[in-house]
Amino acid sequence: MTFTETLPALVWTDLLERWDAQQSVYVPGRERGFEAMLSVLDALLPEEIVVLDLAAGPGSLSKRLLEHRENVSSVAVDLDPVLQTVGRGALGDMGGRLRWVTADLREPDWTDRLAQRRFDAVLSSTALHWLTPDALTELYESLAGLLRPGGIFLNFDGFPLSSPASGYAAAARAIDRARQDRALAAGSEAWQDWWEAMRAVPELGEAFAERDRVLAPARGRLFSGSDRPEGTTLESHESALNAAGFTEFAVIWQDFHRKIFLAAA
Numbered sequence: 001m002t003f004t005e006t007l008p009a010l011v012w013t014d015l016l017e018r019w020d021a022q023q024s025v026y027v028p029g030r031e032r033g034f035e036a037m038l039s040v041l042d043a044l045l046p047e048e049i050v051v052l053d054l055a056a057g058p059g060s061l062s063k064r065l066l067e068h069r070e071n072v073s074s075v076a077v078d079l080d081p082v083l084q085t086v087g088r089g090a091l092g093d094m095g096g097r098l099r100w101v102t103a104d105l106r107e108p109d110w111t112d113r114l115a116q117r118r119f120d121a122v123l124s125s126t127a128l129h130w131l132t133p134d135a136l137t138e139l140y141e142s143l144a145g146l147l148r149p150g151g152i153f154l155n156f157d158g159f160p161l162s163s164p165a166s167g168y169a170a171a172a173r174a175i176d177r178a179r180q181d182r183a184l185a186a187g188s189e190a191w192q193d194w195w196e197a198m199r200a201v202p203e204l205g206e207a208f209a210e211r212d213r214v215l216a217p218a219r220g221r222l223f224s225g226s227d228r229p230e231g232t233t234l235e236s237h238e239s240a241l242n243a244a245g246f247t248e249f250a251v252i253w254q255d256f257h258r259k260i261f262l263a264a265a
Helices: 009-026 030-044 060-068 081-091 109-116 135-144 166-185 191-199 201-220 232-246
Strands: 047-053 072-078 097-103 119-125 148-160 248-255 258-264
Touching: 009 030, 009 060, 009 081, 009 166, 009 191, 030 060, 030 119, 030 148, 030 248, 030 258, 060 072, 060 119, 072 081, 072 109, 081 097, 081 109, 081 201, 097 109, 109 135, 109 258, 119 135, 135 148, 135 232, 166 248, 232 248
Parallel strands: 047 072, 047 119, 072 097, 119 148
Antiparallel strands: 148 258, 248 258
């Protein structure tokens, strides 16, 4: 569903920039991670590619990719109508190279909404930790059918450690909290404050009504970041990808428990 975007483009751009700023509070290495993902695409794939931006939110990663490379197009898929409305308002179609698709990745027919069956790369950032292990396995089976031979999947996310009680895990959590506390103390906008501010934007009222309708029933089928199961460890992702037919798996970037892994089709 597409909602009317009546605010000036500069206002939508400000809302997107505020989203990026508050996301960086909770993912301090976010921009460095994005740069690493773009570098891998540059190194492994030809200049002209089609990319699937999975659980894209307002299109932050697609924006960086399309600004970085001219001969690239992206399909940004997400279920959240608020984030998609902000992204559409701020980015539009970026000269015909960005297409927005609303789809629920947990539904078996979500790929039918893409209107395209083959991609050179699939990218995702800080999103797939919401999926249950079973939904993740099914998703990876779908991705194996969408990627061209030689295509790659890059996932940037936080992963629970196999030994969460270890000294390293405790240190990583402490460092993470300290980073967030410093950013918030310096005046950065918190996640919940961003959402409260968005609810006060009249032009987002319809999108929020749809968000409440669509996402409320879904929450019972999702794990939050604080209670996600050990089944979504990095090792579990690798196992599910191997079972789906991916031929290579490697961690290409890391900042404590946040990692980017590459899987090759």
